Amino acid sequence: MAISSIATYPMPEADSFPEGKVDWKLDPNRAVFLIHDMQAYFLRFYDQDSELITTLKRNLADIKAFCHKHDIPVVYTAQPKDQKPEDRALLNDMWGSGLNDYPELQPVVSELTPSKQDTVLVKWRYSAFHRSNLQEMMQSWGRDQLIIGGIYAHIGCMISAADAFMRDIQPFVVGDAMADFSEDEHEMALKYTAGRTGRVVSTQDVLLSAKSHAQASTLTFSALKSQILELLDDDDVPDFEESDELIDYGVDSIQIMSFVTQWRELGIDVTFAELAQASSLNGWWALVQSKQHKEVIE
Structure with missing residues (x-):
């Protein structure tokens, strides 16, 4: 049912990322950045002062600043605080009432508060594409790459990457800008993405992508x-x-x-x-x- 307290673990580093099957190049002119479910409710299960969460917030903030500088659209997912039973449906069986019991924890954490130019999507299921216009927005922007970071790695982040892949959108999962229930599940999400649906990249890879693209x-x-x-x-x-x-x-x-x-x-x-x-x-x-x-x- 409800999520239990999550023990901290080391944030994965780039040299430990799984080997990928595709050599897609991240292109700032084609990309959108998805900050996934970084709401206070979902972060409440971690030690907020842990290196894992400190690194997560810092890396996401650095990527967001980079995206604003290089005109890369930034999109957030955020679950609503008043989900009806028919909207929540099977999530009730799997996770309980969730945010409905903690409406005060619905906002995105203060370190990553959405800016005026950012887009916030209502999140209904694991995939950010479910019951949203994310794909249509990306098409209108002429974008076909999705950078993904946030929580939880093996649930919404990984499933959103898989859904993007099935829509012919290239997903780039930022391995050191996500957190999960455990180190094993985080690693599993990276392995699955690298081997089946996308590329696993580091925060540094994203921050250097404009320079690499210009040189190339x-x-x-x-x-x-x-x-x-x-x-x-x-x-x-x-x-x-x-x-x-x-x-x-x-x-x-x-x-x-x-x-x-x-x-x-x-x-x-x-x-x-x-x-x-x-x-x-x-x-x-x-x-x-x-x-x-x-x-x-x-």
Whole structure:
């Protein structure tokens, strides 16, 4: 039924995270940050002065500040304090009345109070997507990656990651910005996510993602020219001019779409139509320069 007091344990560190199956790159331009159920009620079961909870709050606050700086939307889940029996349904059987008995503990903890620009979703079940418009909001923002931190790792955080995966949203679970009922259950959540539904990253990984993305997305003229020359017949290379029409050298629609895919992964948001219209190496370079992401965090 109700949750018992939770014994503290060491917050997992990055070098202990499970090996993942995917190499998705966290992109600040594609991401949303989900702060999961960080309400006073759910934290009441921990020693508030423990290193686990101190680290949890600090890491979540650091990621939130990073997200605000880099225009990454921040979304909270929070259960209501007056859930009707039909709304709570099977949760009553599993956990009892929950927040209904402690309405004064409904707010998010003060260290993470939602800001004006943040979104707070009403939380009804384990998944943040259940009975919410989270997916629709992400689609309207043009975002398809979800950074997840909060509590509890093996319940709402892990299930929300699995639900995101099934909606073709890439989940990034922050292994050292979550807490759980026990060290074993925390580890289980990380292993399941890494092996089945997403990537496990550290707080530091998130804070460095803008710099990593900016460095990765810096495409040089020389690299672009080399990519194009690789498509040409050896006999055509000596005669190639940077202002020549690429179609005259046999560059076709499939190859152009390949460039679109490659460059979007680097954060350079080009379309097939734009490349087809630009038509030459010089034209493509001008297009890349106009769109290339150059932001680097200090």
